[in-house]
Amino acid sequence: MSPSASRTVLLYGLDDGGAIAALSRALNSSHEVSAAAHLPAAVAARSSVDFVRDSGRAVTAIRVEGPGPSVEHRCEALRRDLQDTGPSEELHSMRSSLLWRALRDAAPLLPDPACLIWRVSVPPAAGAQVVREIASARGAASQPVEYYFDWAGGLIWLALPPSNDASAAIIRATVARHGGHATLLRAPVTTRLAVPVFEPQPAPLAALARRVKDAFDPRRVLNPGRMASDL
Secondary structure, X not given: OOOOEEEXXXXXXXXXXXXXXXXXXXHOOOOOEEEEEEEOHHHHOOOOOHHHHOOOOOEEEEEEEEOHHHHHHHHHHHHHHOHHHOOEEEEEHHHHHHHHHHHHOOHHHOXXXXXXXXXXXXXXXXXXXXXXXXXXXXXXXXXXXXXXXEHHHOEEEEEEOOOOOOOHHHHHHHHHHOOOEEEEEEOOHHHHHHOOOOOOOOHHHHHXXXXXXXXXXXXXXXXXXXXXXXX
């Protein structure tokens, strides 16, 4: 059964670290938060939701769902609990649904049809540090990394300018240090042929996957190269 009401509390102007801390507070509260995300100002400016797009600031979003009176009460309580973080606003019904649908589809990162999209999973507390390390490793001369956080910082959506290697070595080395994994979701065919789309498996698992493939698809006719270049 779908929830009868959905609202999203918006916090404005937080940096990445402050936003992840606020999202952690919300998720650890008694208010039954169902989603938590943070959009830096440049990404928020491309949202189709006016309260997000027109704020001119970074936007931190916290969704609450359930029976209408309960949702209203919990949103009010959340805003009181987080009032020390600064100004807040609420999205109701259609706007709330539109925001989360766009975040699910990585729409704020897709104005340039040529950009590369990575989906990175890390411990939430490491999210902001992972983005800083990736940006630093790519160097000041590189185009800035665009990103936003979902899952309270545990899921990072990254957009990079086109390149042959998709910065895969940098991204995967950084993510590995923090116990996470990365998937290349969108890239040209040439890049996808050169870069493993999924996180490379440890050697024992890779060997097991090859044996399974040899048993069921020895001629490699079923989606060749889809999961790994040698499968």
